[in-house]
Amino acid sequence: MSDKRPAPAGTAVISDQAPEGSRRASAGSLRVRELTIALPGPRGMAEVVDGVSFDMAEGRTTGLIGESGSGKSLTAMALVGLVPDTAVVSGQVLLGEENLLTAGRARIRQVRGAEISVVFQDPSTALNPTMTIGDQVGEILWGRGVSRAQARERAVELLEHVGIPDAAHRVGAYPHEFSGGMRQRAMIALALAGEPRFILADEPTTALDVTVQARILDLLGRLRDEDNLSMLLVSHDLRVMSHVADDLVVMYAGRVCERGAARTVLRTPLHPYTGALVRSVPSVRVGSAIADPLPGSPANPFDRPPGCPFNPRCPRAEDRCRTEVPALREIAPGRLSACHFAEELS
Amino acid sequence: MLPQLARRLGLMVFTVWGALSLTFVILRIAPGDQATVQLGPEATAADVAALRTELGLDRPVFLQYLDYLGSAVTGDFGESYRFHDSAMTVILDRFPATVVLALSATVLALTVGLLLGVLAGRSPGRLTDRVISGCTLVMQAIPPFWSGIMLILLMALTLRLLPSAGSGDLEHLVLPAVTLAIPFTALVARITRSSVAEVTSEPYIQTARSKGLSERAVLTRHAVRNSVIPVVTMVSLHIGTLMGGAVIVEQVFAWEGVGSLLVSAVGNRDYAIVQGATVLIAIIVVTMNLLADLVNARLDPRIRAGVTS
Numbered sequence: 029m030s031d032k033r034p035a036p037a038g039t040a041v042i043s044d045q046a047p048e049g050s051r052r053a054s055a056g057s058l059r060v061r062e063l064t065i066a067l068p069g070p071r072g073m074a075e076v077v078d079g080v081s082f083d084m085a086e087g088r089t090t091g092l093i094g095e096s097g098s099g100k101s102l103t104a105m106a107l108v109g110l111v112p113d114t115a116v117v118s119g120q121v122l123l124g125e126e127n128l129l130t131a132g133r134a135r136i137r138q139v140r141g142a143e144i145s146v147v148f149q150d151p152s153t154a155l156n157p158t159m160t161i162g163d164q165v166g167e168i169l170w171g172r173g174v175s176r177a178q179a180r181e182r183a184v185e186l187l188e189h190v191g192i193p194d195a196a197h198r199v200g201a202y203p204h205e206f207s208g209g210m211r212q213r214a215m216i217a218l219a220l221a222g223e224p225r226f227i228l229a230d231e232p233t234t235a236l237d238v239t240v241q242a243r244i245l246d247l248l249g250r251l252r253d254e255d256n257l258s259m260l261l262v263s264h265d266l267r268v269m270s271h272v273a274d275d276l277v278v279m280y281a282g283r284v285c286e287r288g289a290a291r292t293v294l295r296t297p298l299h300p301y302t303g304a305l306v307r308s309v310p311s312v313r314v315g316s317a318i319a320d321p322l323p324g325s326p327a328n329p330f331d332r333p334p335g336c337p338f339n340p341r342c343p344r345a346e347d348r349c350r351t352e353v354p355a356l357r358e359i360a361p362g363r364l365s366a367c368h369f370a371e372e373l374s
Numbered sequence: 375m376l377p378q379l380a381r382r383l384g385l386m387v388f389t390v391w392g393a394l395s396l397t398f399v400i401l402r403i404a405p406g407d408q409a410t411v412q413l414g415p416e417a418t419a420a421d422v423a424a425l426r427t428e429l430g431l432d433r434p435v436f437l438q439y440l441d442y443l444g445s446a447v448t449g450d451f452g453e454s455y456r457f458h459d460s461a462m463t464v465i466l467d468r469f470p471a472t473v474v475l476a477l478s479a480t481v482l483a484l485t486v487g488l489l490l491g492v493l494a495g496r497s498p499g500r501l502t503d504r505v506i507s508g509c510t511l512v513m514q515a516i517p518p519f520w521s522g523i524m525l526i527l528l529m530a531l532t533l534r535l536l537p538s539a540g541s542g543d544l545e546h547l548v549l550p551a552v553t554l555a556i557p558f559t560a561l562v563a564r565i566t567r568s569s570v571a572e573v574t575s576e577p578y579i580q581t582a583r584s585k586g587l588s589e590r591a592v593l594t595r596h597a598v599r600n601s602v603i604p605v606v607t608m609v610s611l612h613i614g615t616l617m618g619g620a621v622i623v624e625q626v627f628a629w630e631g632v633g634s635l636l637v638s639a640v641g642n643r644d645y646a647i648v649q650g651a652t653v654l655i656a657i658i659v660v661t662m663n664l665l666a667d668l669v670n671a672r673l674d675p676r677i678r679a680g681v682t683s
Contacts (some may be wrong), residue, residue: 110580140586148584154577156596158674167595168585202675215581222585 056086058107058144058226058258063119065099065106069330073116076329077103080119080284081356082277084226089252089259091273091290093305095326096264099282104228104262108144109136141168141222147248150235151211155203161187161214162199168222186217190247209240216247220255227252230262245272266309270294278302281327281337284356287364298365298373300342336368344369382667386660393656394446397649398439404643407431411643412455442649451650456639461646465632465654471541472631476613476620478551483558484609488602490559491566495601496593498571506563513560518619522553522626539628550627554619558612565608569601576600603670610666614659 065077077099084090094100105111107121107128121128123143128136140146148154156164165186166179174182180199187195190213203211212232219227229248233241249272252259261273269276269290276293278286278301286299297303307320324341327333333340339349348368356366359374367373409425410417426432430441445452451461494506529549530538540546573579574597582596617633624633632651639647671678 108584110583137586137588140584142586146581146584148577148581150577154581156578156582156600157676158599159596164581167582167587171587171591204676204679218581218585 056225056258058084058260059120059122060084060103060107061120061122063103063106063121064117065102065111066116067112067330068114071330074330076282077106078282080277080279080282082284082287083275084258084260085275086225086258087252087256088274089249089261089272090275090277091269092260092262092277092279093266093269094264094279097281097326097329098279099329100262100264100279101230103279104230104260105146107226107228107260108140108146109133110146141219141224143224144226144228145219145222145224147212147215147219147227147229147232149231151215152203152208152235154215155211155218157203160200160202161206165199165214165218165221168218182221183217186220187214189220190214190217190251192217208236209244212236212240212244213247216244216251220251224257226258226260228260228262231264232261233268234263234265241268242271248272266294266305278305281332282329283337283366284364285338285366287356288362292363296374298359298363298370299338299367300344300373301338303373304341336366382664386664389660390653390656394443394649394653395439397652398442401643401645401648402435402438406643408455408643408645411641446649446653451653452646454639454644454646456642456644456647461644461650464647465635465650468630468632468635469654471629472617472620472624472633474547475550475554475624475629475631476616478547479554479558479616479620480609480613482551482555483562486555487559487562488566488605490563491605492570492593492598492601494563495567495570496574496597498567503567507567510560510563510567513556514564516556518553518557519622519626521556522550522623525549525553526626541627541629541631546627546629550623550629553626554616554623557619558616561612562605562609565605566601569604570597573597573601599673603673606666606669606673610662613662614655617655617658 060083061081063077063080064075066073066075068074069076080099080103082090082092092100092104102111102115106115106117109128111117117129119129123139128139131139155161159167162180162183165183166174166176169179169182170176184195184199187199192198192210192213198206203214206214212235216232227248232248233244236244245268248259248261251257261269263269273290276286276288276290277284278293278299280301286293286297286302288298293302294306297306304320304322308322322341327337327340333350335348335350335352336342336345336354339345342349346368352368354366354368356364357370359365359370365373407426408429409422409431413421413425423432430438442452449462451465453459454461454464457464490506490510494503497503526538526549529536536545536548538549579592579596582592587595620631621633621636623629624631625637628634632654635647636651638644639651667677
């Protein structure tokens, strides 16, 4: 793949360097390097995630944003090996110095829950309907020499920690007896049970009522600070991102198109796709302009256009964009963009 | 739960009454009656008429029905003219043999069927799945009377390993139980397969994996329990078919249970036995259905709470 993306003269190709904010403590980071995931498609194997690199910096929330089909969820799940059996994964997922992609199944099972946990999208289907909330939260402790009674006590503490009232009684309840927001709180308690350092939250608020979404996001932010967690927040919702993300990774058609601190990325996007995303969000202010929806439909990762994958929808596209794949380059300190004309955008 | 249970019990009584009435009607529609069969083809019309009067068969059908219903409620189905004994006594005498046969077949079918179903369902589309699915399709299509005869030919006549007919001993039990179990096993395997395949693609299975559980723990703690719920329902519904299958299989292997008793009683127009046996089978079927619902309520808290989702 790298041969398809020659580095333009005078710019350094950044792939092994962490984005801003994480340089201080790379040992406490989860580093993703050139992650590529191929899935069988209509015309053979297709790299639906292609050379993705980013860091989950310690104590920060990294936002992974993109439209559906951009490969963002698959990228997140690949960090703990939860990809389809047919997927071929290459690259590196570095926990300390250890590459989890080559660590083997038994090791990955140790990492799951204990080092890296997942909060899934829809808590109404991601919780087992025939098991009590308490058992599901405490289950990860059963295999660690903890008695069932102790695991249940711990589950009560965790449920209290995530703000479930009357946890001592509700620990014996089943998922259908909880509201959507409560279920997601329980899901978060479940993810915390193994005392992981990293949490992968895959669209954690998408299935929830709008009024509940903010509270769940606040909870995730509070837990990150209290427990010093590093969080990967996968979402298609820019408003969610602007709310909680410290760093942003913008994905399009399986590739990273922009990376950097969330605040600056959203204020001055260095990639036309990010810019279009920002403009597509309607403002709630009275009298403000109607949102500018993104034209066209997302690129099919099984059938990426040649050159820059965003070129068919990009207002600035030139001939070069249709032939040459832009490399991810550092445009300003900590700001990376995969646009040939990134300098002109800033 | 209690009002639900009361409603279910009411429905059960209604179902048994339906079976009772239907049997009564069918027996009266069928040509010939106890009098003609008992006296044989040489009997004069006068003799037959006399016996009819004696048996009460000349009375209006509706009155016969009321009489029959009245005594059936007390468990009295009249006297079998072939056995010169109370029909219920004769039936209950044969009943344990059928229970042993049906139970053996069920245990066999559940053990093998669940195992095959889980094996096939956890990797749908793979070779194991295709082989198992192919085999179960054939097993389900074979009628028991044919597989029974084939088993007799192979095991009893060619290999001389097992007796071809008779009842009582364990060695007599093997062939009829296997015959009865073949289509049942296939059914259990097929339902388990699709259920496991469906459940293992549920998000909560991913959640279980994300906790770092072994595949075995994921399967046993999370997948199997949820997969078994539709299997329990189907198995209980199949108990009726199993009893029907027992009727044929008992006949093929001369197994002295309620099934073979029922077949000979139909031929002999032994009304008391036919009606009594049918009602007994009906009671077993509805009881098994109730039991299945209770088991499912135990397995799935949403059913317990009356939630439908």
